Amino acid sequence: MIDPRSEALYQETILDHYRRPRNKGELPGANARATVTNPTCGDEIGVEAIVEGGMIRDVRFTGQGCSIAQASASMMTDVVRGATVGAARRTGEALRRLLAGEPVTRDALGELLAFEAVARYPARVGCALMPWRALDRALQTSGNPAP
Amino acid sequence: MIDPRSEALYQETILDHYRRPRNKGELPGANARATVTNPTCGDEIGVEAIVEGGMIRDVRFTGQGCSIAQASASMMTDVVRGATVGAARRTGEALRRLLAGEPVTRDALGELLAFEAVARYPARVGCALMPWRALDRALQTSGNPAP
Amino acid sequence: MRERFPLLAANPGLHYLDSAATSQKPRVVLDAMREYYERDNANPHRGAYALSVRATDCYHEARAKVAKFAGLADADCLVFTRGTTESLNLVASAWGRANVRAGDEIVVTAMDHHANFVPWQQLAREKGALFRIAPITHDGQVDLDALGGMLGARTRIVAFPHVSNALGTVNPVRAIATLVRERCDALVVCDGAQGAPHLPVGFDDLGVDFYAFSGHKMCGPMGIGALLGRRAILERMPPYQMGGDMIEVVGDEETTWNVLPHKFEAGTPNVADAVGLGAAVDFLEGIGMDAVLAHERALVAVADERLRGLDGVTVHGPAAAMRSGVASFTVAGIHPHDLATILDERGVCIRAGHHCAQPLMRRLDVAATARASFYVYNDESDVEALVSGVREAQRIFDGHVARG
Amino acid sequence: MRERFPLLAANPGLHYLDSAATSQKPRVVLDAMREYYERDNANPHRGAYALSVRATDCYHEARAKVAKFAGLADADCLVFTRGTTESLNLVASAWGRANVRAGDEIVVTAMDHHANFVPWQQLAREKGALFRIAPITHDGQVDLDALGGMLGARTRIVAFPHVSNALGTVNPVRAIATLVRERCDALVVCDGAQGAPHLPVGFDDLGVDFYAFSGHKMCGPMGIGALLGRRAILERMPPYQMGGDMIEVVGDEETTWNVLPHKFEAGTPNVADAVGLGAAVDFLEGIGMDAVLAHERALVAVADERLRGLDGVTVHGPAAAMRSGVASFTVAGIHPHDLATILDERGVCIRAGHHCAQPLMRRLDVAATARASFYVYNDESDVEALVSGVREAQRIFDGHVARG
């Protein structure tokens, strides 16, 4: 008997990204990078990006962590590649609102809605947001403010 | 209406020694001296003595404090003047036992039995014993061990 | 009000007048702690299970409540400590050791409690700094002119109490902070141990850099207190104690620190007592801190008048309207200890001694005083019992004098 | 046993396996604290009234009980602290700052908790001393030969845990202390956070200089712990925090210190939680510490066997007979966090993470482990729930792999 709640959390999409992460590894030529650590568990996510003219040309991630953090990082790189810095930040903020149970335009989230069930696991919200925090910090280092 | 318990504590003898302390002041030529402080109230008793051949030739006290400490110091100097160091120590120990509610030969205490009621006031036992602690330390400094 | 405090309800004859030392606890505070242990207890921050999340939430909620109570908008700038003493030692050790140099000056007042005196005195000794004690006026207030005259280019720290525990004097915190800012670039540290329990604090408006208080003096449990600080200072300051929860990454050679407030909270947090303090501030806010102060002032005004009406009694400190609920007094010919013993037999609990303020006692030129301190659960019957006890003591002591 | 713990009694479906982080509290402990607040609460040491004397007696009695429990004959050498973290920081700050010089060496082990690692690491940095980490064997024990080889004329401090919180390894404390004494003249500091709750301590026979533990891990309340030390060392050591109760005389320029244990207990003591800890040691002595350890070892032996029977599960550390009630494990392909979440939904509380032992995790070459820790209230049904939860997690994760 698989518990329906865990089932909701560990959806096909999430486990797929966990098992076969997209865009994992270092990014040669990156001009924006940051690493974020979760002090309670030691998990770490690094994000490297090439930002040009307010646009995220390419982005990859490194590090280890639980399925939620890994899948979130993987999906994030898919979602923000080719987006403007401003759009990427807005998407991250929308995800934060979704997981905090605050009102949010669901359409803005697309595939990221797979993380919706994480909101019911307060201990895991930080895992899902960790890659986005790393991206945020990386973008701050790029010297390319949002347009 | 005077409360019978306070009455027992603040006996005539004690208040008399408090009001008219015996042997108060410095002792020129003292070869044994010590000061003891009560860290909770700041009260202080100093004892100075002339010790020769294991005998307390003379003893005086200084300092300020409550009626119990002052009366105890005053009576102590009366009791131990002319006694051997060993006898003085035994008297101090007998008083300690009396106030701790331990078995003790009452005859050894004489006038000091006036302090008996202090045993019922644990917060004040330290006041009554403070001069004796000072005497004990003073005798240790005199270089005259008990015979 | 008494019936909300189990210890007082169970002892109708007890006149508890030592709340400046520690307060009694309302039932709601004891219930909140018990409920925490019976329902939510776990190690917070570290667990990935629901019970631990509940414990974490309890702890955060307590922090938010206490910060709001003290007028601190940014709750992450409230560090839970064991109490005022630890809060002040934290600042003296972490900020002081990193920032005070030989030749610098540290200023405290003559009315500071040992907890806001000895750490600075010893820091000055360790660093070769000058330790200066601002004088008080004859009626026990900080002498602002004299204090102002002590401030200069080398002043690094100015520490003073919000309210004197020994006299009840309420200091003009904002005026002192302004004076310091005008004259020097010093850290301003306010000991709020007798502030937070008795009057509105409003940290963000006080103009001080640090403010410290203890839970046990404000209807909360023992074992918990707070240090409130400005974010910019807390962020630049090195940590105090080290261990779990306060680290980010522990390398073999180097370690990096967690964010505020965790950086200053090493080890398993005291969630239960934080919850208790949260319930205590709820309780106090239910009364209103303005009402608490007004109640104390009314009682202390009556106490002053009645005590001063007795022969040989001196009440120390400024007028009742400038104090919180403290009446510190001496009775000619009767040592405060003797007074306390005689009062105790009549169910009146007062404190006798130096009140951890030996420098102040030397300046008042007394070895000790008797101190009655009032709180939310006291009323005029407590003042009556106090006054009649003092008269009783005078009868015992004078009677013997007469006979002697 | 469960029915003696209100939180467990109220949650029959809860399998609490995180006692190494913090334990649940028996009713007798909660009752003792409540009774203190409802009957005896006052500021101890300072009052001259009966209520304060009662509070003082409660506090002394708690100290005597806890000292006896830990095998310390001289109860004045037990200092109440907030917990292990504070106890260890006290030693590192007060003894360490006064005694460690540039070029000295400080040795810890690779299995130390951050609380017994970071304070020494930072002390070494501050003083220009060498910080050395004694290695562990492949099965998670202190490598005694390697440790012995590190000791020499410059070794000033050797710190190690009685029991590893991350693996459960019980270290041979006396053998380590003897080894240190033979080779050098160093301070020997034992972190007993996971010792005192789980096995007999016998401080006076251990041969160490300091021993630290926390009340909240041994059925006691949060906010209280202890530091046990040798009298000669405590007497020579400068104080740690400064304030009320720990002073003898406070002069304007100099201050002298009170006698043990007060010298190291600045500020209002946490009487209520000390009383709670006293009740906790009564409770544990009622069971017997040998029986506590035997109970945990029996459970952990079953857990080891059942977990090792599952595909892809590794249990870290030495054999169950050399551990206390800790099973630290990893499951191939499933991160400990995911495991903890899935177990939590089945009422099983375990901890996932680095367990405040990042240096150990690096040496085990894992980022994190899952840790189940057993205590007096656990039984085989908890082991069952744990094992079936792990299988469930494997099904969820493997099922998707198969479909993917």
Ligand SMILES: Cc1ncc(COP(=O)(O)O)c(C=O)c1O
């Ligand atoms: C081995 C060890 N040392 C130190 C500590 C720190 O104890 P506390 O957080 O109670 O200060 C712990 C527990 O967290 C521990 O397991």
Ligand SMILES: Cc1ncc(COP(=O)(O)O)c(C=O)c1O
């Ligand atoms: C003004 C003042 N400062 C500091 C303290 C110390 O507080 P605690 O003993 O709770 O640390 C007290 C009370 O004892 C106090 O009245």
